[in-house]
Amino acid sequence: MQLFIDTADVAQIKEALSWGIVDGVTTNPTHVMKTGRRPLEVYREILALTDGPVSLETIALDAKEIVKEGRKLARLGKNVVVKVPVIREGLKAVKELSADGIKTNVTLNFSPLQALLAAKCGATYISPFVGRLDAVGHTGMDLVRQIRTIYDNYGYETQILTAAIRHPEHVLQAALAGSDVCTMFFDTLKLLYDHPLTDVGLDIFLKDWAKAVAEAK
Numbered sequence: 001m002q003l004f005i006d007t008a009d010v011a012q013i014k015e016a017l018s019w020g021i022v023d024g025v026t027t028n029p030t031h032v033m034k035t036g037r038r039p040l041e042v043y044r045e046i047l048a049l050t051d052g053p054v055s056l057e058t059i060a061l062d063a064k065e066i067v068k069e070g071r072k073l074a075r076l077g078k079n080v081v082v083k084v085p086v087i088r089e090g091l092k093a094v095k096e097l098s099a100d101g102i103k104t105n106v107t108l109n110f111s112p113l114q115a116l117l118a119a120k121c122g123a124t125y126i127s128p129f130v131g132r133l134d135a136v137g138h139t140g141m142d143l144v145r146q147i148r149t150i151y152d153n154y155g156y157e158t159q160i161l162t163a164a165i166r167h168p169e170h171v172l173q174a175a176l177a178g179s180d181v182c183t184m185f186f187d188t189l190k191l192l193y194d195h196p197l198t199d200v201g202l203d204i205f206l207k208d209w210a211k212a213v214a215e216a217k
């Protein structure tokens with residue numbers, strides 16, 4: 001399973017890439033707003049850091065405009081993935097962008113039928129927002145499981161990019177459900193390494209090693 005970092009914070013992306021476990025980046029307008037910087041400047045810096053897929057979101061709501069914006073974003077780098085909302089005009093645009101060979105990430109996905117339509121339009125990725133579904137009393141991961149079944153039933157190649165991840169358990173459940181990718185915040189990525197027994201065990205080994213060296217004749 002691929003792991004993406006979900007942010008537009010260049011320092012965090014740089015640090016996470018150095019760990020060797022991050023395969024790509026997803027951004028959105030909220031992430032860009034939080035940087036307080038010009039979007040194009042941020043996008044260029046991110047693209048200079050990695051050859052992995054980098055999702056950049058379109059803002060237009062009309063298919064023609066989305067295609068125009070998507071083509072412009074795609075020109076920023078070979079690894080750009082154009083992120084498009086799962087609305088009627090958005091999917092029209094995805095069909096056109098896909099026909100041009102431009103990779104797309106269909107975002108704001110909250111239903112399995114939306115995911116089916118995205119696959120029919122040739123989307124490269126579908127992004128189910130599991131944490132936002134959990135927050136309104138649904139089980140977000142059910143959506144991932146349903147999409148997996150639908151895509152497998154019909155052989156769709158669209159990759160499931162589980163998003164709006166809130167904690168490592170989401171990542172585990174997504175992996176068990178057969179999600180192709182998970183995108184998450186820097187802090188969640190860090191948590192994937194942690195287990196208290198690892199810390200306790202390491203502490204014992206280090207102390208015992210120090211004793212072994214001190215006591216050796």
Ligand code: E4P
Binds near residue numbers: 129
């Ligand atoms: C995914 O690509 C989105 O950027 C992200 O996961 C949005 O989720 P959130 O704003 O609910 O965290």
